[in-house]
Amino acid sequence: MDKKIVAVLNDNLPIGIAFNTLAHMSLSLGIHNQEMIGTQLLMDKDNNKYLGMSKYPIIILKTDGKRIQKISKLAKKEGKLIVIDFLKEMYTKYTDEDMKKAIKKIDEFEHYGVLLYGEKNRIDNYTLSFKLWK
Numbered sequence: 001m002d003k004k005i006v007a008v009l010n011d012n013l014p015i016g017i018a019f020n021t022l023a024h025m026s027l028s029l030g031i032h033n034q035e036m037i038g039t040q041l042l043m044d045k046d047n048n049k050y051l052g053m054s055k056y057p058i059i060i061l062k063t064d065g066k067r068i069q070k071i072s073k074l075a076k077k078e079g080k081l082i083v084i085d086f087l088k089e090m091y092t093k094y095t096d097e098d099m100k101k102a103i104k105k106i107d108e109f110e111h112y113g114v115l116l117y118g119e120k121n122r123i124d125n126y127t128l129s130f131k132l133w134k
Contacts, residue, residue: 002120003036004056004117004120005029005059005116006116006123006127007022007026007058007060007061007113007114007115007116008063008116008130009061009113010063010110010111010112012064012065017091017112018112018113024090025084025113025114026115028084029082029084032082032084033082036054036055036056037053037055038052038053038055039052056117061127061133062132065110066111069108069109071126071127074126075116075126080119080122081117081122083116084114084115084117085109086111086112086113086115087103087109087110088111089110090112091112
């Protein structure tokens with residue numbers, strides 16, 4: 001496999017907020033890039049339907065918010081990966097309009113997570129030093 005998905009979550013988050021962050025980033029990735037899904041529909045012996053799953057590994061790591069912010073900026077600058085951020089403000093701004101206004105006023109965001117999708121080697125350059133979320 002030449003591609004993978006890595007989510008890096010802020011290690012200071014309570015587990016519920018961390019997993020909610022992961023869910024939001026994953027949904028965003030799925031909308032942006034559907035080629036990562038393997039077989040679209042699976043059927044069991046009783047003809048029950050199951051939606052397909054990712055054909056690439058999904059790794060969940062953790063580190064502090066500053067390091068998440070740093071890899072997000074570097075990966076975006078490189079421009080070779082899909083980069084999806086989840087910011088603290090996304091929990092306090094409940095409409096798209098509120099978020100659009102807030103994001104233009106903030107100099108530095110507190111990152112709850114970042115999700116990277118693309119070539120395995122490129123992602124490894126950013127994330128190999130992080131620990132697995134356990």
